[in-house]
Amino acid sequence: MTTSQLKRASHLILLCCLCQLTAGVKVLVSPQEEAVAHLGSTVTLSCQVQDSANEEELQWSRNNALINLQEGNRLSHSHLCVQNLTRDDHQVKFTCQLRRNTSVSADVKMSVLFPPVLSGEENVTVEETTEASLSCSVWANPQVVVSWLRDGAAVDLLKEGYTLYQDSREAKLIITKPYRNKHQGTYTCITNSAVFGQMTKLIHVTVRDKQMSFPLGPVIAGCVVVLCTALLAVLSRWSQISKCWK
Template identity: 25%
Template sequence: MKKLLLLVTVLLPFFHEITGSLKIFLNNALYENKTSLTISDPAIIRCEVADNTENETLIWYRGTLEVNISSENSVNVSTVCIPELTVEDNGVSFTCLLKSNTSIKRSLQLDVQFNPRLSGDTQIRAEEGKTVQISCGFKANPAASMFWRQNNSLFTLPANYKQDLTMDTLQLTIEKVTKKDTANYTCVALLPNGNETTRVFELIVGDRQVGLPIEAIAAAVVVGALMIAFGMFARREKIFNMCMKGRHDTAM
């Protein structure tokens, strides 16, 4: 009998761990897959314990950081509220776990839809012959097609133009710019539904400023110093005699 009681005592924690399961809800709908939300809308995420034999404490994580919730909001049912979704909430995962057994958990990832947002300095000045880079930063969900227009028209990139596209930047590089490259360059973000967002960058190319080469200036300074030194050396005897005469007159 004692052995049986001991066996039950040992196994009880394991029975407790495997009897609980979790359900997670997003805006009162059972969350199964990735669900799209709209920026600026609120989001209510609720986690519930199911099939439990006693009260369970729940904990939340936003990404890798634990969410601070009250004790009243942690027993069997727990809710996390986001009053207004932002761009920074897109792609963020929320995870609900049983405190007694953190291997039992459910997660959801926020898919926040928003129109493209473009950024970057809109006026660029350059000298002829220089290399210019026009950078257009962007964020969009769903993903947008990114491209350039020149003076509001599509154009074929000349040989000295190069376009680079990263996850968040569309960059146009122009080597050896001339005044003919002066124009408005429009960064275009085109959504699958045909809507587009634009940002205009004004490139102004001016005359190349001519400056004296550093090597020439340095050489002139050296030559000038040598000429002064040679001049003083050539007049050293006269200067010496003048100094000696001055000393003699003072002694008198």
């Protein structure tokens, strides 16, 4: 048997031994599948090995990036403390796995409960007939229901020249052609949530007359024409003009 064949045989034997050692071994996490907690709180994730005759070394990862653990927090049982939860922790996947065989693993996804950042007032000035966009942040978990008011009355999207745009992070009320008598006023962006209640933001909209833009291009072109005409006139009479200087 050649050297390469011996290496292949030894690799196969090692692989078979690992499969036998790992057969039936499980990794369980608690809480399972999803951990739900409020913004700013602390969550402890637990992991343990089952159906193994020997102690197993465990490791944790956050979105596939390994996390450093203390030595006493690795064998057969392990705990991971996630402190001061932020919005960046929402939907992060934590994985606990055997160090010697990472295919034996279990995941838990973090679900952070947080309200939208919505408060205060804003002043917006727009020109008549020039499209304007009013926006408010609605990123929250769980998602919120958004509504718009103008001077305390519900905005009629169909009759009054509005378009509504919304994704998971932002809600926009677009005024396609603003007019002072129809669109000037105080708009209220309202979010409603079963967890966080109602939140609002005020946007004061002032509609001004459309400003006439200065026709800079035509003015420059006209000046160039006048200068060229004057220069040609001077050149055509240069002989007569030059006599005056003699």
